[in-house]
Amino acid sequence: DADVTQTPRNRITKTGKRIMLECSQTKGHDRMYWYRQDPGLGLRLIYYSFDVKDINKGEISDGYSVSRQAQAKFSLSLESAIPNQTALYFCATSDLNRQIGYTFGSGTRLTVV
Amino acid sequence: GENVEQHPSTLSVQEGDSAVIKCTYSDSASNYFPWYKQELGKGPQLIIDIRSNVGEKKDQRIAVTLNKTAKHFSLHITETQPEDSAVYFCAATPNSGNTPLVFGKGTRLSVIA
Numbered sequence: 001d002a003d004v005t006q007t008p009r010n011r012i013t014k015t016g017k018r019i020m021l022e023c024s025q026t027k028g029h030d031r032m033y034w035y036r037q038d039p040g041l042g043l044r045l046i047y048y049s050f051d052v053k054d055i056n057k058g059e060i061s062d063g064y065s066v067s068r069q070a071q072a073k074f075s076l077s078l079e080s081a082i083p084n085q086t087a088l089y090f091c092a093t094s095d096l097n098r099q100i101g102y103t104f105g106s107g108t109r110l111t112v113v
Numbered sequence: 114g115e116n117v118e119q120h121p122s123t124l125s126v127q128e129g130d131s132a133v134i135k136c137t138y139s140d141s142a143s144n145y146f147p148w149y150k151q152e153l154g155k156g157p158q159l160i161i162d163i164r165s166n167v168g169e170k171k172d173q174r175i176a177v178t179l180n181k182t183a184k185h186f187s188l189h190i191t192e193t194q195p196e197d198s199a200v201y202f203c204a205a206t207p208n209s210g211n212t213p214l215v216f217g218k219g220t221r222l223s224v225i226a
Contacts, residue, residue, distance in 0.1 A: 004156075033213060040122070042218035043157070043202060050211075058213065090156055101147045102214065104156030 006105035023091030032074040119217025136203035
């Protein structure tokens with residue numbers, strides 16, 4: 001089983017719909033992140049959480065919300081999806097020591113039509 | 114905040130040649146610099162990292178160098194192989210453990226057999 005699991009792997013949704021992307025991890029890491037990848041723009045931080053009671057906005061949080069349901073689960077929601085949110089979304093985890101860097105999931109490819 | 118510039122955006126090399134990818138950062142307080150490799154359809158994977166108290170680090174065919182004065186760091190891949198073809202990301206953080214990574218925009222490396 002993957003250390004960081006993202007569901008779904010692919011999703012096509014319509015403009016205006018609410019959608020949730022889920023991330024779960026078995027690494028035992030306390031820190032979790034959501035990044036968005038667009039061609040030519042690299043990885044941009046949406047939200048991050050250092051523990052269950054901690055939620056922080058990243059560079060591009062507008063139009064997104066998150067929920068840290070447990071240490072192992074971190075969900076990203078698009079309340080009303082729009083076409084420019086079409087992208088590849090990655091969840092990542094790390095621990096305080098950060099000796100081994102981030103562990104990324106396999107990504108969710110989201111298309112908003 | 115931190116800003117990371119990465120060059121080139123695309124790089125093609127002949128198998129067996131060396132490849133060099135360069136990154137610059139803006140925040141002189143940055144102290145942790147990882148490199149990630151992203152293969153097609155997968156999430157980024159940490160391949161090597163360096164901390165600000167070290168000038169160079171090697172791991173088999175890959176090496177990273179850091180010039181704190183000039184605020185730049187580079188990834189060197191020697192004896193390139195077709196399996197080295199991927200997108201590579203550099204990243205930096207000014208407060209290891211307490212500030213999320215800021216990523217460069219990526220370099221697509223193609224190794225031609």
